[in-house]
Amino acid sequence: MTLCFTVDGNDFLRAGEASAVVKRTLKQLGLESSLVRKIAIAMYEAEMNMVLHANGGNIKVTLSDTYLTIQMMDTGPGIKDIDLAMQEGYSTANQKIRELGFGAGMGLPNMKRYSDELKIKTVVGVGTEVLLGFKL
Amino acid sequence: MQLCKVQEILEAKVWTGTEKLEKEVYSACGCDLMSDVLAFAKEKIVLLTGLINLQVIRTAEMLDIKAIVFVRGKEPTSDMIDLAKERGIVLLSTGVPLYPACGLLYEAGLRG
Ligand SMILES: Nc1ncnc2c1ncn2[C@@H]1O[C@H](COP(=O)(O)OP(=O)(O)OP(=O)(O)O)[C@@H](O)[C@H]1O
Ligand SMILES: [Mg+2]
Numbered sequence: 001m002t003l004c005f006t007v008d009g010n011d012f013l014r015a016g017e018a019s020a021v022v023k024r025t026l027k028q029l030g031l032e033s034s035l036v037r038k039i040a041i042a043m044y045e046a047e048m049n050m051v052l053h054a055n056g057g058n059i060k061v062t063l064s065d066t067y068l069t070i071q072m073m074d075t076g077p078g079i080k081d082i083d084l085a086m087q088e089g090y091s092t093a094n095q096k097i098r099e100l101g102f103g104a105g106m107g108l109p110n111m112k113r114y115s116d117e118l119k120i121k122t123v124v125g126v127g128t129e130v131l132l133g134f135k136l
Numbered sequence: 137m138q139l140c141k142v143q144e145i146l147e148a149k150v151w152t153g154t155e156k157l158e159k160e161v162y163s164a165c166g167c168d169l170m171s172d173v174l175a176f177a178k179e180k181i182v183l184l185t186g187l188i189n190l191q192v193i194r195t196a197e198m199l200d201i202k203a204i205v206f207v208r209g210k211e212p213t214s215d216m217i218d219l220a221k222e223r224g225i226v227l228l229s230t231g232v233p234l235y236p237a238c239g240l241l242y243e244a245g246l247r248g
Contacts, residue, residue: 020194101169110175
């Protein structure tokens with residue numbers, strides 16, 4: 001099964017809708033709730049990053065019997081130093097993002113913690129592709 | 137602790153989920169930063185926050201958080217109430233600020 005979403009970068013209010021749909025779909029398919037929760041948290045963090053840091057993008061979710069892959073592509077500014085960005089507490093979020101309750105620099109470490117696979121391809125000035133994988 | 141007990145202790149107003157007040161929560165998290173909630177929150181908790189926006193409800197949805205208490209007299213907006221209703225999340229408001237609100241629940245036996 002494949003699901004595709006377009007994430008609007010200008011609409012903070014709607015951010016997270018794709019993750020909510022995926023969460024409900026996986027639940028309906030009967031996946032264990034603690035597994036669904038892990039997937040939902042990791043995907044939501046990645047979706048929020050797309051909206052807050054990269055002006056939106058596209059998401060492709062691919063589900064097989066044993067593995068779930070979430071591919072998130074944006075054409076945002078890219079990440080200069082991935083090792084630095086992966087550190088807990090590192091964030092380039094501005095005051096506006098912080099007022100919204102985000103920007104603690106916990107998203108990427110959280111995505112790593114909750115997934116079985118995290119791959120990031122990024123080119124400064126071109127965009128970022130985040131791949132999250134989960135064993136089912 | 138049952139949600140109706142939480143409501144009673146904090147003298148909270150119920151916005152949505154009146155029919156779910158007999159449900160149990162096992163822990164609480166007091167935080168205005170959704171990033172931290174996403175990183176540290178356990179399951180079956182009540183979230184206490186002073187933050188008002190739709191992402192508070194989304195964050196709760198992702199984490200399977202069943203109830204949110206808005207502190208310091210903050211009130212949820214109508215789009216927040218609508219989404220919470222749809223997702224079966226209980227929304228409460230109390231006039232008590234975040235720190236004492238957490239303290240009152242802790243004192244009554246609801247641990248972190
Ligand atoms: N898709 C992206 N495009 C461009 N930069 C990104 C992207 N995702 C993350 N970053 C950069 O990496 C930093 C760390 O990301 P991370 O998700 O860990 O923290 P945050 O988003 O700043 O805060 P939090 O996730 O806790 O709300 C961000 O501040 C940003 O500079
Ligand atoms: Mg983030």
